[in-house]
Amino acid sequence: MSGDAPAIDALSRIEQGLTALGDRFRQSFAAATSEPALRAEQAKLLGKKGDLTAVLALLRDVPAADKPRAGALVNAFKTEVEKEFDACLRALGEAALQAELTARPFDLTLPGRLSLGRGHPHPVLAVREELLAIFRDLGFQSAPGPEIELEENNFTKLAFPPDHPATDMQDSFWLRPSVLLRTHTSNVQVREMMALAERVKAGESPRLAIVSAGAVYRRDDDLTHSPMFHQIEGFLVDERVSMAELKGVLGAFAERLYGPGTPVRLRPSYFPFVEPGAEVDVGCVFCNPNDGSRAACRVCKGTGWLEIAGCGMVHPDVFRHTGLDPDKVTGFAFGMGIERIAMLRYGIPNIRLLFENDPRFLAQF
Numbered sequence: 013m014s015g016d017a018p019a020i021d022a023l024s025r026i027e028q029g030l031t032a033l034g035d036r037f038r039q040s041f042a043a044a045t046s047e048p049a050l051r052a053e054q055a056k057l058l059g060k061k062g063d064l065t066a067v068l069a070l071l072r073d074v075p076a077a078d079k080p081r082a083g084a085l086v087n088a089f090k091t092e093v094e095k096e097f098d099a100c101l102r103a104l105g106e107a108a109l110q111a112e113l114t115a116r117p118f119d120l121t122l123p124g125r126l127s128l129g130r131g132h133p134h135p136v137l138a139v140r141e142e143l144l145a146i147f148r149d150l151g152f153q154s155a156p157g158p159e160i161e162l163e164e165n166n167f168t169k170l171a172f173p174p175d176h177p178a179t180d181m182q183d184s185f186w187l188r189p190s191v192l193l194r195t196h197t198s199n200v201q202v203r204e205m206m207a208l209a210e211r212v213k214a215g216e217s218p219r220l221a222i223v224s225a226g227a228v229y230r231r232d233d234d235l236t237h238s239p240m241f242h243q244i245e246g247f248l249v250d251e252r253v254s255m256a257e258l259k260g261v262l263g264a265f266a267e268r269l270y271g272p273g274t275p276v277r278l279r280p281s282y283f284p285f286v287e288p289g290a291e292v293d294v295g296c297v298f299c300n301p302n303d304g305s306r307a308a309c310r311v312c313k314g315t316g317w318l319e320i321a322g323c324g325m326v327h328p329d330v331f332r333h334t335g336l337d338p339d340k341v342t343g344f345a346f347g348m349g350i351e352r353i354a355m356l357r358y359g360i361p362n363i364r365l366l367f368e369n370d371p372r373f374l375a376q377f
């Protein structure tokens with residue numbers, strides 16, 4: 013025990029200390045505007061290093077006779093703090109509820125602050141719709157066709173000989189013998205001509221103009237080829253059509269796609285289901301023969317021509333295989349790759365960019 017006698021006895025100092033603390037905590041509790049702030053004030057008072065601990069330290073100096081009285085004072089103080097804390101906590105909760113009830117309600121019709129931007133069609137879809145629209149304007153009707161197809165409709169009825177390289181396991185995706193993923197949209201020719209043959213039997217005239225677009229599959233994989241890509245197919249059947257009409261349609265198409273005056277040329281080529289057959293070239297739209305840009309043109313490689321399609325007059329065997337009489341009907345057909353048109357238009361160097369769906373790429377369209 014310390015030798016210095018306290019100026020005032022310990023019990024009185026405890027009493028005074030508690031009174032002072034009492035005034036202070038009532039004020040600081042009342043000033044707390046939130047539950048965490050209130051709890052912080054409570055900790056300042058009752059915590060290990062809190063103000064009350066300092067007062068309690070005086071208990072050591074209280075003579076034994078005064079100890080019960082000192083303990084009663086401290087306990088009464090603690091009860092009061094607790095009561096006050098609960099009252100303030102309840103008041104805070106009621107104030108928060110009242111504020112919520114009287115606040116302006118949320119307006120759910122307000123526009124959002126986060127802009128998500130607007131989506132747009134994928135470039136392959138956009139080009140596909142554009143090509144379809146041109147042929148629809150020229151009088152062709154669009155028709156669907158399945159991606160899983162019989163060998164018969166994909167190859168045999170189109171007069172592919174059984175040993176044609178395209179029919180090989182290496183070149184096509186076979187699902188089981190005689191069923192495969194179509195390698196081109198020309199299967200729609202077979203389906204539509206067979207349906208036409210039925211209508212002709214029922215007395216209708218042999219007339220048809222169809223356009224069809226969709227996915228096709230080949231075992232092909234390099235910068236400009238992908239195992240899945242899209243084609244658009246067009247064909248027309250009537251009693252007497254010639255290659256002149258074919259070229260007329262392709263010319264009108266090229267002008268719509270690339271602008272007035274775009275030249276078209278047909279280069280002899282071979283496809284089993286047409287005779288004669290040709291590749292369709294359009295005048296290169298990336299260079300000009302008059303300003304010296306042609307020789308350096310990387311797109312047409314200085315030739316002035318871009319190959320965009322295959323075409324020809326429907327082979328008599330195709331008519332025969334689909335139930336039409338090659339002596340009574342004629343027709344022409346053409347087919348082109350949609351990705352190729354998109355790549356030419358936008359200068360896309362690698363076909364895979366069109367299928368990876370990287371938003372940094374797609375945002376450029």
Ligand code: DAH
Nearest residue numbers: 196198322323324345346347
């Ligand atoms: N089916 C051919 C291919 O995928 C493209 C084609 C060439 C379609 C000539 C035709 C055509 O309709 O007449 O390579």
